[in-house]
Amino acid sequence: MRGLVLNEEDGKVSATVREVASEELPAFPVTVRVIYSTLNFKDAMVVAGLGRIVRSYPHVPGVDLVGEVLEDRSGSYRPGELVVVTGFRMGEATWGGFSGQARVKPEWIVPLVPGLTPRQAMAIGTAGLTSMLALHSITGAGVVAGDKPLLVTGATGGVGSIAVAIAHASGFTVMASTGKASEHDYLRSLGAAEIIDRSELSKPPSSPLEATRWCSAIEAVGGSTLAKVISGTAAGGVVASVGNASGNDFCASVLPFLLRGVQIHGIDSAQASLEARHRAWNDLATLLDTKLLESMTEEIGLDEIGEAVNDMLAGRVRGRLVVRVAED
Numbered sequence: 001m002r003g004l005v006l007n008e009e010d011g012k013v014s015a016t017v018r019e020v021a022s023e024e025l026p027a028f029p030v031t032v033r034v035i036y037s038t039l040n041f042k043d044a045m046v047v048a049g050l051g052r053i054v055r056s057y058p059h060v061p062g063v064d065l066v067g068e069v070l071e072d073r074s075g076s077y078r079p080g081e082l083v084v085v086t087g088f089r090m091g092e093a094t095w096g097g098f099s100g101q102a103r104v105k106p107e108w109i110v111p112l113v114p115g116l117t118p119r120q121a122m123a124i125g126t127a128g129l130t131s132m133l134a135l136h137s138i139t140g141a142g143v144v145a146g147d148k149p150l151l152v153t154g155a156t157g158g159v160g161s162i163a164v165a166i167a168h169a170s171g172f173t174v175m176a177s178t179g180k181a182s183e184h185d186y187l188r189s190l191g192a193a194e195i196i197d198r199s200e201l202s203k204p205p206s207s208p209l210e211a212t213r214w215c216s217a218i219e220a221v222g223g224s225t226l227a228k229v230i231s232g233t234a235a236g237g238v239v240a241s242v243g244n245a246s247g248n249d250f251c252a253s254v255l256p257f258l259l260r261g262v263q264i265h266g267i268d269s270a271q272a273s274l275e276a277r278h279r280a281w282n283d284l285a286t287l288l289d290t291k292l293l294e295s296m297t298e299e300i301g302l303d304e305i306g307e308a309v310n311d312m313l314a315g316r317v318r319g320r321l322v323v324r325v326a327e328d
């Protein structure tokens, strides 16, 4: 089988597409023939050797996969069943989806939701799962669609694009923040009613309690943007912190928490419970229009991952990148 394999020499990580032998795969019970994987921001960091995410080489990245069960020594899945695996540090601590076969633990698996094709499942991937978990955390706190919009930052990215689409489909008016002036029509096609330039949100807040402009937010950028978003969130709102595309650290005031009851919810899709995953996948299959999903999806092969990684780390990617892994 072909796979994209990372090696490290003198602290420098390099990627090669080569034949992978089944004996090289981890010794987990379920062997899956991988059909598609995806390229997420974390995969881009792994392939580029950033963030010390991978501790042992050689390594096969890919935090997502969809495929067909070939064998399950635990007896939980039958050969031929279509399954999805996302997170659980697959593609980080263990080998992931950028290889013709993968071995995984049965407790990481979610059966492919009826109504989704394998390609659609990967067009959603970790990015879509994260967006849905973020929206569930907001609605679960009692936030409902009202006068003020729901803000999505990093809106043209993978997480952002799906967040815009599902928030709109759930009845929220969506305000989308982007740094890409050329993609306003794209964001409107996904359901954004209002667009705000990224630069307006990247400056630290001018006061701890700015005028409230959004009811809640799905925040993928981190850094000073997160502080700015918290300061402009309406009373009782939730800021779902999902990403760090611009940085990890932020400096903010506690006043929005104390005087407006604003909550900040951290979203970790990689460790989400199976119950939360089942609910999220079912809602994604219902809420996402498949034509809209296709409009935000581009398909690449294993050989094109290197170039796509550079684009992703430079913030140039729009929507989702599905990686075709199966050779037939």
Ligand SMILES: NC(=O)c1ccc[n+]([C@@H]2O[C@H](COP(=O)([O-])OP(=O)(O)OC[C@H]3O[C@@H](n4cnc5c(N)ncnc54)[C@H](OP(=O)(O)O)[C@@H]3O)[C@@H](O)[C@H]2O)c1
Binding pocket: 040, 041, 042, 126, 127, 130, 153, 154, 155, 156, 157, 158, 159, 160, 177, 178, 179, 180, 198, 220, 221, 241, 242, 243, 244, 245, 246, 267, 268, 269, 270, 312, 313, 314, 315, 316, 317, 318, 319
């Ligand atoms: N918590 C979780 O479980 C989880 C799961 C998946 C992803 N994530 C995180 O969520 C974030 C987004 O992931 P993704 O897969 O959607 O990545 P992506 O497709 O690369 O999208 C990131 C978007 O953020 C914006 N951006 C990029 N660089 C920026 C900068 N320096 N300052 C401000 N905005 C910038 C860009 O959107 P615009 O041009 O439209 O502004 C870019 O398209 C990443 O930090 C990722 O690690 C977290």
